[in-house]
Amino acid sequence: MAEATAPPADTWEQTTQKMVAVLVLTETSQLLWSMNQSPKIIGAVLKGKTIRMGQRALQRVPPSLPSRTPSLPPPSSSSPSLRCAPSSRRPLRPRPMSSHIVGYPRIGPKRELKFALESFWDGKTGAEDLQNVAADLRRSIWKHMAGVGIKYIPSNTFSYYDQMLDTTAMLGAVPSRYGWESGEVGFDVYFSMARGNDSVPAMEMTKWFDTNYHYIVPELGPSVKFSYASHKAVEEFKEAKALGIDTVPVLIGPMTYLLLSKPAKDVDKSFCLLSLIDMILPVYKEVLTDLKSAGARWIQFDEPILVMDLDTNQLQTFSDAYSHMESSLAGMNVLIATYFADVPAEAYKALTSLKCVTGFGFDLVRGLETLDLIKVDFPRGKLLFAGVVDGRNIWANDLSASLKTLQTLEDIVGKEKVVVSTSCSLLHTAVDLLNEIKLDKELKSWLAFAAQKVVEVYALARSFSGVKDEAMFASNSMRQASRRSSPRVTNATIQHNVAAVMKSDHRRSTKVSARLQAQQKKLNLPPLPTTTIGSFPQTADLRRIRKEFKARKISEIDYVQAIKVEFEKVVKLQEELGIDVLVHGEAERNDMVEFFGEQLSGFAFTSNGWVQSYGSRCVKPPIIYGDVSRPKAMTVFWSSMAQKMTKRPMKGMLTGPVTILNWSFVRNDQPRYETCFQIALAIKDEVKDLEKAGITVIQIDEAALREGLPLRRSEQELYLDWAVHAFRITNCDVRDTTQIHTHMCYSNFNDIINSIINMDADVITIENSRSDEKLLSVFHEGVKYGAGIGPGVYDIHSPRIPSAEEIAEHINKMLAVLDSKVLWVNPDCGLKTRKYSEVKSALSNMVAAAKLIRSQLNKS
Numbered sequence: 014m015a016e017a018t019a020p021p022a023d024t025w026e027q028t029t030q031k032m033v034a035v036l037v038l039t040e041t042s043q044l045l046w047s048m049n050q051s052p053k054i055i056g057a058v059l060k061g062k063t064i065r066m067g068q069r070a071l072q073r074v075p076p077s078l079p080s081r082t083p084s085l086p087p088p089s090s091s092s093p094s095l096r097c098a099p100s101s102r103r104p105l106r107p108r109p110m111s112s113h114i115v116g117y118p119r120i121g122p123k124r125e126l127k128f129a130l131e132s133f134w135d136g137k138t139g140a141e142d143l144q145n146v147a148a149d150l151r152r153s154i155w156k157h158m159a160g161v162g163i164k165y166i167p168s169n170t171f172s173y174y175d176q177m178l179d180t181t182a183m184l185g186a187v188p189s190r191y192g193w194e195s196g197e198v199g200f201d202v203y204f205s206m207a208r209g210n211d212s213v214p215a216m217e218m219t220k221w222f223d224t225n226y227h228y229i230v231p232e233l234g235p236s237v238k239f240s241y242a243s244h245k246a247v248e249e250f251k252e253a254k255a256l257g258i259d260t261v262p263v264l265i266g267p268m269t270y271l272l273l274s275k276p277a278k279d280v281d282k283s284f285c286l287l288s289l290i291d292m293i294l295p296v297y298k299e300v301l302t303d304l305k306s307a308g309a310r311w312i313q314f315d316e317p318i319l320v321m322d323l324d325t326n327q328l329q330t331f332s333d334a335y336s337h338m339e340s341s342l343a344g345m346n347v348l349i350a351t352y353f354a355d356v357p358a359e360a361y362k363a364l365t366s367l368k369c370v371t372g373f374g375f376d377l378v379r380g381l382e383t384l385d386l387i388k389v390d391f392p393r394g395k396l397l398f399a400g401v402v403d404g405r406n407i408w409a410n411d412l413s414a415s416l417k418t419l420q421t422l423e424d425i426v427g428k429e430k431v432v433v434s435t436s437c438s439l440l441h442t443a444v445d446l447l448n449e450i451k452l453d454k455e456l457k458s459w460l461a462f463a464a465q466k467v468v469e470v471y472a473l474a475r476s477f478s479g480v481k482d483e484a485m486f487a488s489n490s491m492r493q494a495s496r497r498s499s500p501r502v503t504n505a506t507i508q509h510n511v512a513a514v515m516k517s518d519h520r521r522s523t524k525v526s527a528r529l530q531a532q533q534k535k536l537n538l539p540p541l542p543t544t545t546i547g548s549f550p551q552t553a554d555l556r557r558i559r560k561e562f563k564a565r566k567i568s569e570i571d572y573v574q575a576i577k578v579e580f581e582k583v584v585k586l587q588e589e590l591g592i593d594v595l596v597h598g599e600a601e602r603n604d605m606v607e608f609f610g611e612q613l614s615g616f617a618f619t620s621n622g623w624v625q626s627y628g629s630r631c632v633k634p635p636i637i638y639g640d641v642s643r644p645k646a647m648t649v650f651w652s653s654m655a656q657k658m659t660k661r662p663m664k665g666m667l668t669g670p671v672t673i674l675n676w677s678f679v680r681n682d683q684p685r686y687e688t689c690f691q692i693a694l695a696i697k698d699e700v701k702d703l704e705k706a707g708i709t710v711i712q713i714d715e716a717a718l719r720e721g722l723p724l725r726r727s728e729q730e731l732y733l734d735w736a737v738h739a740f741r742i743t744n745c746d747v748r749d750t751t752q753i754h755t756h757m758c759y760s761n762f763n764d765i766i767n768s769i770i771n772m773d774a775d776v777i778t779i780e781n782s783r784s785d786e787k788l789l790s791v792f793h794e795g796v797k798y799g800a801g802i803g804p805g806v807y808d809i810h811s812p813r814i815p816s817a818e819e820i821a822e823h824i825n826k827m828l829a830v831l832d833s834k835v836l837w838v839n840p841d842c843g844l845k846t847r848k849y850s851e852v853k854s855a856l857s858n859m860v861a862a863a864k865l866i867r868s869q870l871n872k873s
Contacts, residue, residue, distance in 0.1 A: 109164035110474035111431065113398050115315075115350055115374065116170035116263065116438025117154050118463050120625045122445045125150060130173065130629040133200075134208075140200055147171065151249065155258045157464065162471045165348075167313060168253050168260035169246040170438065173200075174207045174628045177221075177228040177273065180265045181206070184296050185242035188216065188232050188277065198242045207628060209811035217275065218627060218810065220720050222317060222353050224405070224441055225634075225676055227627035231270065233289060234280035241296050247303045254308060261348065262304055266316035267293055268331045273318065282790075287330050294334060298341040305344060311371075313348045317437075319364060320354040320380070322726050328363040339369040348398060350374035352437035354724045355382040365392050372396030377418060378403045378436040384418070388425055397426050400436035402469050407442055407622070407636060407678045409461040410469045412476070412489045419477045433474040439463035442678075443622035443634075451620050456638060459496045462622065497682070504614075504640040511690045518738065519745040521773060525800045528775055529835075531749040535709065536662055540870060541824070541838050541863045542593040544803070546756055546778055547666045547712065548605075548843035549583045549598035550852060559603060576601050577654060584658045586853065591860045594662045594710055597655035599845070605668045605714065606676045610635035612647040613695055616677075627810075630846065635677045637688060643695035646702045653706045662752075665708040669755065670696055670739045675717035685721075686735040693742040700744050704751050712754035713743055715772070716842075719762055733768040740772050752776060758805075758842045763791045766798075776801030780841040782808045782823065792830035802831060805841030806862070807855060812847070814854045820862035833870055838863040 120126045129146035132138045151171050158166045172179050181187070182198040190213045193202045207229055209215035217230040246262050253260040267290060276284040304312060319331070335342075335349075347370045356364065356375065361383070365373060375383045377400050391397060399422055401415040422431050445464040449457060461469060472485055496502065521528070562572040583598035602608040610616035616635045623631040648665060656663040670692035679688055696713065703711055718736055723729050744753045755772065758780035762769060769777065781789070781804035789804065806823045807815045820838075827836055838859060844852050 109162055110471060110478055111429075111433060112163045112470045112474035113165035113261075113348075113374075113432050113434040114158060114163055114167055114439065114467060114470065115313075115352065115400070115404060115435045116167055116440050117158070117467075118440050118442070118444045118625065119150060119154075119171045120444070120623060120631055121150050122448055122464075123621060124623050124631055126173075127623075127629040127631055134204070134629075143173075143200075147173065148252070151252065152256060155253050155256060155260065158467055159258050161467050162475075163467060164474075165311065165432065165434075166253070166258060166260045167263045168249045169263045170440070171249065173203065175227070175229050176265060177231065177270070178203065178207055178216075179243065179245060180270050181229070181231045182243035183241070183245065183264075183300065184270075184293055185240035186231055186233060186237050187242070195240070196242070197244065209808070209813045211813060214808060214813055215811045223720060223722060223724055224353075225624070225626055225632065225717065225720060226441060228273070231274035232277040233271070233274045233286060234277040234284060235288075237277075237289070237292070239289075239292050239296050241299045244303065246300055247307055250304060250309055251307050259310070261311040261313045262309055263313040263315060264297070264300065266314035266318075266349065267297060267334050268327075269316050269318040272321075272323075272327070287327065290330055290334050291337075294337055298338060301338070301341045301345070309345065311346045311348065312342070313350055313374075315350050315352075316364075317350075317352050319351045319356055319360045320376075320724055322357065323360055325359070328359060331360075332363050332367065335367050335369060342369045346371040348372045348374060348396075350398065351380075352376040352400065352404070353379060355380040356386070357725070358386060361386045365390070365395070370395070372398050372432065374398035374400060374434060376400045376436040379405075380436075384421070387422065391426050394430075395426075396430050396432055397422060398432045398434040400434045401473065402433075402435045402466050404435040404437040404439050404466070405441045406681060407446075407460050407462055408681055409459055409489065409492055410466070410473075411493050412469065412473060412486050415473055416476055419473065423477075428477070431477065433470050433477060435466060435470060439466055441624065442466065443619060443624055445621070448621040449619050452617065455495065455499065455501075456617055456636075458492045459638070460636070499639075502639040502680075502682070504642065507640040507642050507691055510694055511687055514690050514694065514742060519741040521741075521745055521747070521749075523749050525773060525775060528749045528752075529801065532709075532752045532775065535750045536594075536752065538593055538662075540833055540867050541836055543838045543860055543863050544592060544594040544664070544778070545587075545596050545840060545856070546843040547596050547599055547664070547714070548602075548845035549596070549600070550847055550849050551600075551845050552849075555579060555600055559601075576651070580651075580655050581658060584655065584663075587856075588659060588661070590853070590856050591864070592661075592856070594664060595655075595659055596664050596666060597651065599666060599843075601651050604632065605716075605843075606673050607633060607635055609647060609668050609673060610637075610677065612645070613641050613643055613692070615639035615641040615691070632676065635673075637674075637677050637679050639680070641688065641691040641695055643698050647699055649699075649702050649706050652703060652708050656706075656708060662710045663708065664754065665700075665703040665711040667696055667699060667703075667711065667713045667743075669713045669715040669718075670743060671721060671736045672715050672717040675721040686739070689735065689739045690742065693739040696743040697746070700747060704747055709750065710752045710754065711744070711747070712756060713740065713774075714756045715740055716756060716758050718757060718769075719765060722765065733765060737768050737771050740774075744774075754778065754801075756842075766791050766796055770798060770800075774800060776803065776837060778803040778837060778839045779805065781805045782841050789826060789830055798831070799835070801835050801837055803837030803839040804831075806838055806859060807840055809840045809842045809844055809847060809855075812851055814851060815858060817858040817861040817865065820859050821865050824862060824866045828866070 125146055129143050133140070133143040155166060182203055187193040187198060187202060187206065191202050191205050205213065206216050216232060218227045219230055221228045246264060250260055250262045271286045271289060274286050276282055301312065349364060349370055351374060353376060372395060377384060387397065399419060401418050402410050419431060419433065443462040446457065446460055446462040447464065472482055476482065558572065558575045561567045579600035580597050584595060587595045607618060611618060615637055617638055618635055619633060623633050626632050648667065652663065652665040670689050673692050674685060674689045679685060700711055721732060721736065723732050747753065752775045754776040755774040756778045762779060777800065779802070792798065804827055806820045824838060840859065
């Protein structure tokens with residue numbers, strides 16, 4: 014547990030001193046770089062100005078700046094104290110300005126929570142160890158915000174797995190299969206709901222709106238007996254208060270909770286989830302009573318569901334719910350936060366008409382039309398929490414532009430009624446840029462991670478109040494100009510190539526039915542062919558080998574040999590199990606997006622830019638800062654090596670352009686579709702080279718296609734048009750005998766099934782098992798799918814191993830709506846996160862089930 018346990022936290026004085034030093038040195042260093050001037054000039058700029066964040070006057074500018082910006086100590090590691098301006102006084106806490114953070118990453122700057130969770134799950138450490146790591150992380154987050162000078166600091170945004178699952182625990186809405194009856198929901202039940210256990214499966218997991226974060230979907234019905242079963246919100250408020258920090262407890266609002274739930278397995282699918290509103294509100298009232306008793310003066314309800322297309326009845330239920338809680342809210346200030354998109358006019362009216370609400374939070378980064386609604390009508394005397402700092406990307410805020418937006422709002426609602434905020438929770442961005450020591454200075458000067466965005470919020474609030482930090486704004490303006498003019502951002506040839514692709518729809522010339530016949534003739538696959546999605550377990554030895562090669566501790570020859578041995582192990586295992594179409598296991602890949610981005614132009618990578626995807630699973634999104642192209646082949650060497658190890662078809666494994674786009678931090682200076690088409694052209698070149706190398710089955714994963722779908726229906730058709738077009742670009746020139754697969758997972762695909770058909774892939778493997786086979790309902794409703802399709806037969810995100818009989822039952826359900834000639838048998842997703850012992854047993858049962866059903870088909 015040594016790598017996950019944090020040392021004693023700094024004293025308040027040490028934290029504040031380090032924050033001051035970091036902020037002053039960072040901005041000074043960036044200003045120096047931007048101006049390409051000497052420290053004397055910067056000294057003149059800063060001479061006599063007070064230290065930002067309300068600290069004492071700067072005694073002097075350090076005569077020499079560090080070669081890299083100093084880093085705040087992460088909560089799990091110690092670092093030497095930073096040298097600060099000499100002071101004989103105790104540092105003062107910055108004067109809180111009218112500033113607010115919707116939420117903050119909980120995984121930790123070095124993934125401390127991930128390692129603590131996995132150690133706990135493996136039985137290496139106990140609950141107390143996990144709780145200690147969590148407490149250290151929370152304390153570090155709260156002290157950071159308080160040290161900067163944020164006024165409205167959130168609590169209860171930390172989670173051991175997921176905030177929706179936390180709400181399920183709070184409401185006592187535990188499905189009966191987990192054996193919980195009453196009392197506080199503990200770790201055993203909580204993690205069983207998230208991950209499953211030996212006897213029962215996990216709850217469904219799906220995407221949180223249009224992000225890459227996944228939430229655990231509540232399973233509800235009329236028989237659920239709601240009760241106050243988790244006091245986490247109150248406990249964390251008290252925890253912060255004991256540190257001397259007054260926080261704003263955050264709850265998922267009742268509307269968002271219910272409308273993101275689903276009817277339980279034994280409940281009719283037409284069941285109205287909102288009919289449960291009167292059953293859950295009493296629990297919310299109990300929580301509010303507890304919070305008030307603990308001294309909470311504010312409460313934040315997150316209601317992002319309001320940005321969706323809600324009907325009149327749903328909006329009335331929303332209004333009634335908050336009116337019903339009005340007496341319980343008396344004596345508290347109430348903030349309702351919305352985010353991720355514009356709030357529709359009808360929802361805006363319902364929201365701003367609430368009498369019991371003190372302030373309203375809006376995303377003014379992705380919700381520009383909301384600004385027009387505010388200009389027309391904003392309730393008198395209410396606070397406007399203006400989300401002008403982007404919580405979903407890593408680009409430094411254009412402070413001058415944001416300040417203009419705030420000044421526009423001032424003219425409408427008054428300066429004293431505007432609170433500067435993030436557009437959404439910072440959960441969706443990386444934690445701290447100061448941990449990045451390998452990014453080049455130019456690129457780094459364009460970025461801001463969560464810790465820096467907190468500083469941006471405060472700087473804007475301070476400037477808006479009339480105390481503008483001229484040096485910081487000057488530095489920021491120069492960094493914005495640097496990015497706009499940098500030659501590394503644009504490439505005329507790539508721009509020209511993208512313009513040309515608009516002139517064709519890039520469809521393959523032969524119908525899919527004819528292609529499948531040609532492919533079957535060449536591949537000679539049995540009915541219900543078995544395959545896996547791509548990755549096999551990433552062992553500690555495998556990660557060590559990649560790390561040593563990257564650090565140049567082993568030679569390329571030794572590295573290639575080690576990966577070859579891993580390939581041979583994976584190929585042998587699949588052949589022994591009887592898998593029909595093989596994969597090489599992706600031993601050479603750290604991540605399905607990062608692996609490709611590292612070989613494409615226009616991409617940059619961080620060392621610690623981790624973002625939580627779900628539970629302990631973190632991803633490190635690439636940064637797309639410029640035009641994209643493929644300098645050379647990326648996978649041909651490895652795929653060719655693997656194909657030579659077997660006579661069975663070996664998939665060439667690629668990540669599709671839409672997924673690379675949606676799982677990256679994307680440049681915001683051109684339309685997303687232009688960047689996507691650039692990536693598509695690069696992948697197209699790779700597909701051609703794989704086909705030339707003799708690879709006959711090529712999988713182009715589009716796991717994130719649904720994820721990028723705009724939240725408003727009026728914007729969805731345009732996105733689907735260019736996203737599907739981008740996929741078709743990648744494979745439009747292959748031969749009929751080359752079989753193109755794609756894969757999608759952990760989203761609701763039913764409403765985009767026609768676009769999936771329009772992708773014109775030969776075979777699609779798609780998550781199905783964990784979502785209770787919801788996908789199959791579209792085929793029950795008459796949708797005809799003529800290409801190959803493999804709905805997942807078991808959930809790979811749970812350690813539970815399904816029996817052959819259980820998998821066979823899944824296959825029979827699929828055969829009730831799909832032709833056996835097009836049905837494939839495969840897991841829900843890749844096997845990267847599982848152990849080999851689990852994989853062998855599960856795949857063995859999967860193959861046995863496929864063979865059983867084949868024999869039954871042969872007899873019929």
